[in-house]
Amino acid sequence: EDMTTRTIDLAVIPGDGIGPEVIAEAMKVMKRALQDEQAQVTFTEYPLGAQHWLETGETLTDETLASLRGHDAILFGAVGAAPGDTRIPSGLIERELLLKLRFSLDHYVNLRPSKLYEGVPSPLAAPGDVDFVVVREGTEGPYVGNGGAVRSGTDHEIATEVSVNTAYGVQRVVRDAFERASRRPRKKVTLVHKHNVLVHAGHLWKRTVEAVAADYPGIELDYMHVDAATIFMVTDPSRFDVIVTDNLFGDILTDLAGAVTGGIGLAASGNINMDRTAPSMFEPVHGSAPDIAGQQKADPTAAILSAALLLDHVGLPEAARRIEEAVEKDITSRAEMSDVRATAEVGDAIAA
Amino acid sequence: EDMTTRTIDLAVIPGDGIGPEVIAEAMKVMKRALQDEQAQVTFTEYPLGAQHWLETGETLTDETLASLRGHDAILFGAVGAAPGDTRIPSGLIERELLLKLRFSLDHYVNLRPSKLYEGVPSPLAAPGDVDFVVVREGTEGPYVGNGGAVRSGTDHEIATEVSVNTAYGVQRVVRDAFERASRRPRKKVTLVHKHNVLVHAGHLWKRTVEAVAADYPGIELDYMHVDAATIFMVTDPSRFDVIVTDNLFGDILTDLAGAVTGGIGLAASGNINMDRTAPSMFEPVHGSAPDIAGQQKADPTAAILSAALLLDHVGLPEAARRIEEAVEKDITSRAEMSDVRATAEVGDAIAA
Ligand SMILES: CC(C)[C@H](C(=O)O)[C@@H](O)C(=O)O
Numbered sequence: 001e002d003m004t005t006r007t008i009d010l011a012v013i014p015g016d017g018i019g020p021e022v023i024a025e026a027m028k029v030m031k032r033a034l035q036d037e038q039a040q041v042t043f044t045e046y047p048l049g050a051q052h053w054l055e056t057g058e059t060l061t062d063e064t065l066a067s068l069r070g071h072d073a074i075l076f077g078a079v080g081a082a083p084g085d086t087r088i089p090s091g092l093i094e095r096e097l098l099l100k101l102r103f104s105l106d107h108y109v110n111l112r113p114s115k116l117y118e119g120v121p122s123p124l125a126a127p128g129d130v131d132f133v134v135v136r137e138g139t140e141g142p143y144v145g146n147g148g149a150v151r152s153g154t155d156h157e158i159a160t161e162v163s164v165n166t167a168y169g170v171q172r173v174v175r176d177a178f179e180r181a182s183r184r185p186r187k188k189v190t191l192v193h194k195h196n197v198l199v200h201a202g203h204l205w206k207r208t209v210e211a212v213a214a215d216y217p218g219i220e221l222d223y224m225h226v227d228a229a230t231i232f233m234v235t236d237p238s239r240f241d242v243i244v245t246d247n248l249f250g251d252i253l254t255d256l257a258g259a260v261t262g263g264i265g266l267a268a269s270g271n272i273n274m275d276r277t278a279p280s281m282f283e284p285v286h287g288s289a290p291d292i293a294g295q296q297k298a299d300p301t302a303a304i305l306s307a308a309l310l311l312d313h314v315g316l317p318e319a320a321r322r323i324e325e326a327v328e329k330d331i332t333s334r335a336e337m338s339d340v341r342a343t344a345e346v347g348d349a350i351a352a
Numbered sequence: 353e354d355m356t357t358r359t360i361d362l363a364v365i366p367g368d369g370i371g372p373e374v375i376a377e378a379m380k381v382m383k384r385a386l387q388d389e390q391a392q393v394t395f396t397e398y399p400l401g402a403q404h405w406l407e408t409g410e411t412l413t414d415e416t417l418a419s420l421r422g423h424d425a426i427l428f429g430a431v432g433a434a435p436g437d438t439r440i441p442s443g444l445i446e447r448e449l450l451l452k453l454r455f456s457l458d459h460y461v462n463l464r465p466s467k468l469y470e471g472v473p474s475p476l477a478a479p480g481d482v483d484f485v486v487v488r489e490g491t492e493g494p495y496v497g498n499g500g501a502v503r504s505g506t507d508h509e510i511a512t513e514v515s516v517n518t519a520y521g522v523q524r525v526v527r528d529a530f531e532r533a534s535r536r537p538r539k540k541v542t543l544v545h546k547h548n549v550l551v552h553a554g555h556l557w558k559r560t561v562e563a564v565a566a567d568y569p570g571i572e573l574d575y576m577h578v579d580a581a582t583i584f585m586v587t588d589p590s591r592f593d594v595i596v597t598d599n600l601f602g603d604i605l606t607d608l609a610g611a612v613t614g615g616i617g618l619a620a621s622g623n624i625n626m627d628r629t630a631p632s633m634f635e636p637v638h639g640s641a642p643d644i645a646g647q648q649k650a651d652p653t654a655a656i657l658s659a660a661l662l663l664d665h666v667g668l669p670e671a672a673r674r675i676e677e678a679v680e681k682d683i684t685s686r687a688e689m690s691d692v693r694a695t696a697e698v699g700d701a702i703a704a
Pocket residue numbers: 094095098099251285548549579
């Protein structure tokens with residue numbers, strides 16, 4: 001190592017279930033990808049998640065959050081209790097750890113690429129050439145935790161959920177979507193919302209997209225109601241290039257998109273703070289899959305592709321590209337075999 | 353006709369675009385289906401929709417609504433302006449006519465069956481044996497029109513949407529779902545929600561479903577987050593029997609379900625007031641499709657199947673069954689031909 005070697009200081013949250021297994025492979029591949037670069041990564045592990053909560057009663061303390069802020073980026077596996085585990089209040093780890101990180105670190109761009117690699121089986125009979133990216137808003141909408149219940153548990157209960165949307169929040173994510181579209185060959189942005197029913201939020205989104213579009217004359221703009229978008233996702237997914245949408249619609253659409261492009265075992269994501277006021281966080285879209293945990297059965301590809309998104313974000317686009325190419329090669333080769341490789345074998349193959 | 357002939361007094365709202373064409377076929381088939389019954393239908397047409405608004409400035413007056421209340425049921429085509437028509441404020445007709453009818457007439461069960469008929473092409477490579485029904489809540493949730501915007505149009509705008517959920521509203525629709533499941537062979541109810549994030553509404557739904565389930569020991573209960581439900585909808589849709597869900601999730605899932613089972617040209621729906629305090633309304637899930645209007649290109653099957661749901665609701669289940677069987681026969685025969693029949697020809701074939 002000479003003086004010009006850059007060190008990327010990463011926090012790693014392996015989490016629960018298959019999280020640690022897939023993250024181990026992502027770390028392996030990252031190290032290998034940086035071998036020929038003037039850069040290296042260091043990993044600091046944070047034991048957070050359902051298991052950690054059971055042991056300590058802590059989800060995410062102020063101290064841990066402050067410490068996480070000190071890193072260049074965060075690599076996140078998966079968290080969550082086993083479905084039948086009644087010791088853990090439902091949704092607690094998701095809200096108090098995962099969503100708290102996204103909101104506290106201002107991850108306003110929840111980036112979720114969907115690409116159907118050659119040879120990957122899709123549940124669709126004729127999927128076509130699918131290659132789009134969803135820019136999901138990550139810090140607002142129905143995810144803010146606003147709302148409440150009165151007369152809870154009685155026949156007169158009223159429970160509300162409030163979706164909060166701001167011009168500030170919508171503008172910055174819409175602008176990001178147009179920026180990404182302008183760097184892609186097809187140069188198209190599709191806003192997905194439901195403005196015929198959700199008029200207040202819908203009109204803010206629609207007006208904002210139209211205003212930002214005026215600054216990007218080369219970008220084609222399309223609009224689709226969320227219900228219609230799910231239809232096109234299964235009848236004509238190749239029509240999409242960049243989709244921009246709110247937090248909840250983005251959650252729904254990206255799971256569907258993951259399924260259409262071969263399963264969420266391949267779906268990567270970045271929770272990105274584009275202003276770099278706090279570290280961004282990269283995680284596979286899949287969950288902790290407790291049923292297959294610890295058995296080396298999980299596909300580490302989504303975690304590895306998330307690591308590539310991370311490297312791209314921290315300014316190492318060539319290493320990112322090398323990982324993506326290695327993944328693409330590995331995935332394509334899977335078509336010719338029945339892929340029963342262990343988690344680590346897939347990681348080894350991609351690293352090689 | 354003898355003294356025992358029953359007369360069903362229907363209101364018909366053909367609406368815009370392809371609405372009138374498909375409704376004409378539904379009326380034709382209904383009349384034919386009742387030929388051998390001690391029952392007949394009378395139709396009173398109401399000219400409502402985008403075109404009517406352009407001509408009169410009226411969406412749905414108190415007088416018209418009162419008059420509609422006097423009928424036994426409503427047959428509804430489709431409403432909505434052509435996408436490019438800037439004379440009509442976006443979403444106005446949907447909200448002030450369609451949603452106003454659903455809310456005013458207390459259509460709390462929005463019933464949407466999804467069945468993949470033999471020979472119908474699905475976008476899925478291996479759809480399996482798909483036959484489920486979505487019981488979508490129709491009078492609450494994010495559809496209530498609650499919320500607003502401050503500093504609208506400025507960089508400091510805040511726009512909210514409030515989802516309102518009541519024990520009263522959730523209980524009645526959940527009970528309806530269990531009732532339907534108990535009359536179906538597979539006896540399974542799946543609640544779809546997102547209670548790990550939308551905790552207040554989600555817990556009301558979850559608690560209610562669990563409480564009602566205690567009264568139906570023979571019914572299997574399942575839960576799925578809405579994002580996961582979209583995955584199963586394309587990877588394993590045959591796992592569903594009765595899905596119960598809120599107004600917005602139901603909107604999204606039923607469009608996806610329609611696509612999976614061969615397109616919304618086949619998807620029927622009922623907006624049902626199970627207490628019969630007001631007439632129920634039956635409509636195809638598809639929209640007004642202005643681009644093909646007046647050309648006899650529309651598939652009237654969804655409207656015809658909606659008429660069957662109507663007859664079932666007004667106490668003529670045998671006539672409903674006959675229509676469903678005729679539709680099934682017609683659909684199956686389509687596999688053997690390239691179906692280029694005119695709208696009326698399809699109606700004629702089913703009627704015959
Ligand atoms: C676990 C859950 C809170 C999360 C979300 O809803 O955002 C997940 O579904 C996702 O998409 O990352």
